[in-house]
Amino acid sequence: MIRTLAFVFSALIPLAALAADGTATSDDSFVRPVGESELSEFLWVKRPIVVFADTPADPRFQQQIDMLVAEEAAMRDRDVIVLTDTDPSARSPIRTKLRPRGFQMVFVDKDGVVKLRKPSPWSVREIGRSIDKTPLREREIRERREGG
Numbered sequence: 092m093i094r095t096l097a098f099v100f101s102a103l104i105p106l107a108a109l110a111a112d113g114t115a116t117s118d119d120s121f122v123r124p125v126g127e128s129e130l131s132e133f134l135w136v137k138r139p140i141v142v143f144a145d146t147p148a149d150p151r152f153q154q155q156i157d158m159l160v161a162e163e164a165a166m167r168d169r170d171v172i173v174l175t176d177t178d179p180s181a182r183s184p185i186r187t188k189l190r191p192r193g194f195q196m197v198f199v200d201k202d203g204v205v206k207l208r209k210p211s212p213w214s215v216r217e218i219g220r221s222i223d224k225t226p227l228r229e230r231e232i233r234e235r236r237e238g239g
Contacts, residue, residue, distance in 0.1 A: 142195075158214055
């Protein structure tokens with residue numbers, strides 16, 4: 092009986108922690124809504140790819156997200172995080188700064204500089220090539236080779 096109770100409590104405690112803060116898994120999300128995020132939160136840590144649309148039903152938006160999710164491992168290897176914004180009326184800080192019109196995919200490098208804006212979906216292969224051509228990514232690849 093004691094072992095059963097210990098097992099039940101050990102299973103419930105992490106669930107209680109998750110319910111208490113509600114953000115236990117969101118920090119590791121590959122695709123997440125922009126919300127009140129600022130691009131400065133990702134400086135030197137992540138490469139945001141921001142996918143804008145006027146509605147989540149936009150087929151270009153769905154196609155872009157599907158392509159990114161299908162190749163999540165390749166994007167995570169490049170420290171990419173995907174931010175989505177499908178509500179122009181919310182006027183999120185990132186939407187206000189980047190000022191998209193309709194569908195737009197924007198790649199921002201770790202230094203906070205916009206490297207790419209596309210008005211139509213791009214394949215992960217094309218996005219990956221653009222990322223790999225940036226000086227920061229070239230340095231990361233070089234350091235990984237020398238260190239490993």
